[in-house]
Amino acid sequence: MTAQNLLVELFVEELPPKALKKLGDAFATVLADQLKAQGLAPADAAVTAYASPRRLAAHVAGVLPRAADKAVSTKLMPVSVGLDANGQPTPALLKRLTALGADASAVAALKRAPDGKAEALFHDSIAPGAALAAGLQKALDEAIAKLPIPKVMSYQLETDCELPGWSSVNFVRPAHGLVALHGSAVVPVKALGLTAQNSTQGHRFEAAVSPVVLKDADSYAATLQQDGAVIASFNERKAEIVRQLAAAAAKVGNGAKPIEDEALLDEVTALVERPNVLVCSFETQFLDVPQECLILTMKANQKYFPLLDAQGKLTHQFLVVSNISPADASAVTGGNERVVRPRLADAKFFFDQDRKKTLASRVEGLGKVVYHNKLGTQGERSERVRSIARAIGQQLGSDALAQQADTAAQLAKTDLLTDMVGEFPELQGIMGGYYARHDGLSDDIAFAIEDHYRPRFAGDELPRNPVGVVVALADKLETLVGMFGIGNLPTGDKDPFALRRHALGVVRLLVEKDLALDLTGLLRAAVPAFGSLIQDPSGALADFIYDRLAGSLREQGFSAQEVDAVLALRPERLSEVAKRLAAVRAFAALPEAPALAAANKRIANILKKSEGENTATVNPALLVEAAEKDLYAALQSTVPTANAKFDAGDHTASLQALAALRAPVDAFFDGVMVNADDAALKANRLGLLRELHNAMNRVADLSRLAT
Structure with missing residues (x-):
């Protein structure tokens, strides 16, 4: 049996662009996996996925005409x-x-x-091994059934009966062609009412021939590009667009570069079969509008790539990725320029109209916007954020910071009532910053209004100034405390209020801004702002935030043991966690660490079993054995040094000072019976262990490092 390469293509009407890449990868993966499972393709067979606006295809190497027989x-x-x-x-x-x-x-x-x-x-x-025709039919049916289709269409097929259109098919888009080639031979499979053949369709307007006849499986991509004017590979088409965008920007000169947007690039790649990048422009008067508005309308509505200058400022030129390549492209560029002009004019109109009212005049209107049926309006929410922000401002700075945070919090949500944000919700906060400056407010207030949603996502920048940090923290705490307070918690994959993201935002603000705030106190201080609307959720919410912190730390490369050791103590100052982790990692590298960690675990178990008998003090007169006297002496000489280092913030030196306890701790457990018959001796020894345990676990719970 001679193995040959296999090519399968479904030719359909235009596929949903945002789902195209996923659809193409899923089609190729499932098809190949099914062939491998049936023994028709080797486990390491090379698989190439193709996806263009009107086709999904897969090329699988080394496919057999019949699978080998198997003993069962x-x-x-x-x-x-x-x-x-x-x-x-x-x-x-x-x-x-x-x-x-x-x-x-x-x-x-x-x-x-x-x-x-x-x-x-x-x-x-x-x-008997599966024949290719039967095996491919099964694989194709499975690949179609498992496509991650965002929304299924139902359409009808014409049949041989007297009533055409009697049979209906459910698929992502109506299918019009099926190709299945094993080498140069057509594999007789059927799908979606179609029978496999060796020809497909090329570009709607620029194909050299129609249909495009494929000689064999390996010539698919080259033939489709040459005769059909289609770049079948999603990745190759994307790379070509990137190349042309860079070339067009270089031709414009002055350091111009297209805006970087991976999602936009993927979407445009899914809209064209043979890209042709063209330079267009609009009137410079529109540049008076904030560039975020212009960029958003060009990207979201027109799928254009705005051009930025060397300083990152928007220019009056933009790039269009066309699906046709006429000899004279003036009609294409002129058409795109005519289309974008009304969009930019709308943005300018919204901007001009919004500036006729101050943000302060919109505050009252927030009382008419429902935030949540159990938590009231946006106006009531803003008052809660103000209350929380004032409290945080007082803790972090002064009356001045608290007053600025109060002003920014009062105005932070008012841009929700503007025409611009009504049209482009993605600009909330950003437009508030522009309108605040127009109203004559300081940059501190304007930046805080603009930044109070930050960080919006993983890796996003944090607020630029202390006022923004305070308002951003207050805003996230209000959301978390409110939602937890009414029992509206994330479940599984569902998190409609993005509470996980808000919790990570709180963590990042506390840690990266090195804020001197205790987490539990911060949560409890936010509760009174809600009055009788909620039950105090600070305990459950603290657990939730520590869980998010633990996950974030593990993603940063810290081991589960290191994270557990530090977070087991629930450090209130999250800004100290990084120092504690570094100290634990340095301690774990010491030769004394394994023995001390094991001893710490043993001590914890002893103290746990002896709860009620423990005492926090040690009577030196009751120290009988030499080993317990030596341990007590070692504690007296070592612990003050370790505590001084801890209090000075040098957690690494604090833990390393404890390494001197290894020998006396080992000798104690070798030569001393803790559970002595004499109750006084037992209590004294438990007190000694309690003192040792307290000294060893100020930075982290070292027992978590024991293997």
Whole structure:
């Protein structure tokens, strides 16, 4: 059997662009996996996915015309059920053999083998390998069934009966062609009412021939590009667009570069079959509008790539990725310039109209916008954010910071009532910053209004100034405390209020801005702002935030042991966590660390079992054994140094100072019986262990490092 490469293509009407890449990868992956599972393709077969606006295709290397036969061992039934007392087959066994295509003559060849507590009968046979036509049909059906289709269409097929359009098909888009080539031979498979052939369609307008006939599986991409004017590979088409965008920007000069937007690039790649990048422009008067508005309308509505100058400022030129390449492109560029002009004019109109009212004049209107049916309006929410922000401002700075935070929090949500944000919700906060400056407010207030949603996502920048930090923290705490307070918690993958993201935002603000705020106190201080609307959720919310912190730290490369050791103590100042982790990592590298961690675990267990008998003090007069006297002396000389280092913020030196305790701790456990018969001696030794335990676990719970 000679293996050859296989090509399968579904030719359809225009596919949803935002889902195209995922659809193409899924089609190729499932198809290839099914062929491999049937033994028609090797496990390491190279698989190439193709996806263009009107086709999904897969190229699989080394596919066999027929899979190899396989030995199959089928469990029949327990021996006691299949054979009677004389060793003769029972009716049940004969019936099972008949179902497998065998008869009584096969009984002698049956194998016996243990199966749990009983012995069972097994029938060995040879299963013929799947033929490619049948195997590919199964794989194709599976690939179509498992496509991650965002929304299914139902359409009708014409049939041979008297009533055309009687058969209906459900698929992402109506399909019009199917190609299945094994080498140069057509594989007779069917799908979606179509029969496989060796031809497809190229570009709607620029294909050299129609249909495009494919010589064999390996010539698919080259033939489609040459005769059909289509770059079938999503990744190659994307790379070509990137190349042309850079070339067009270089031709414009002055350091111009297209805006970087991976999602936009993917979407445009899914909209064109043969990209042609053209330079267009608009009137410079529109540059008076904030560039975020112009960029957003060009990207979201027109799928254009705005051009920025060397300083990152928007220029009056932009790039269009066309799907046609006429000799004279003036009609294409002129058409795109005419289309974008009304969009930019709308943005300018919104900007001009919005500036006729101050942000302060919009505050009252927030009382008419519902935030949540259990938590009131946006106006009530803003008042809660103000209250929380004032409290944080007082803790972090002064009356001045608290007053600025109060002003920014009062105005932060008012841009929700503007025409611009009504049209482009993505600009909330950003437009508030522009309108605040127009109203004559300081940059501190304007930046805080603009930044109070930050960080919006993983890796996003944090607020630029202290006022912004305070308002951003207050805004996130209001959301978290409010939603937890009414029991509106994330479940599984569902998190409609983005509470996980808000919790990570709180963590980042506390840690990266090195804020001197205790987490539990911060949460409890936010609760009174809600009055009687909620139950105090600070305990459950603290657990939630520590969980998010733990996950974030593990993603940053810290081990689960290191993270558990530090967070087991629930440090209130999250800004100290990084120092504690560094100290734990340095301590774990010491030769004394394993023994001390193991001893710490042992001590924790002893103290846990002796709860109620522990004492926090040690009476030196009751120290009898030499080993306990030595441990007590070591504690007196070592702990003050470790505590001084800890209090000075040098957590690494604090833990390393404790390494000197290894020898006396080992000697103590070797030579001292903690649970002495004498109650006074026992209590004193438990007190000694309690003092040791407290000293060793100020930075982290070292017992978590024990293996």
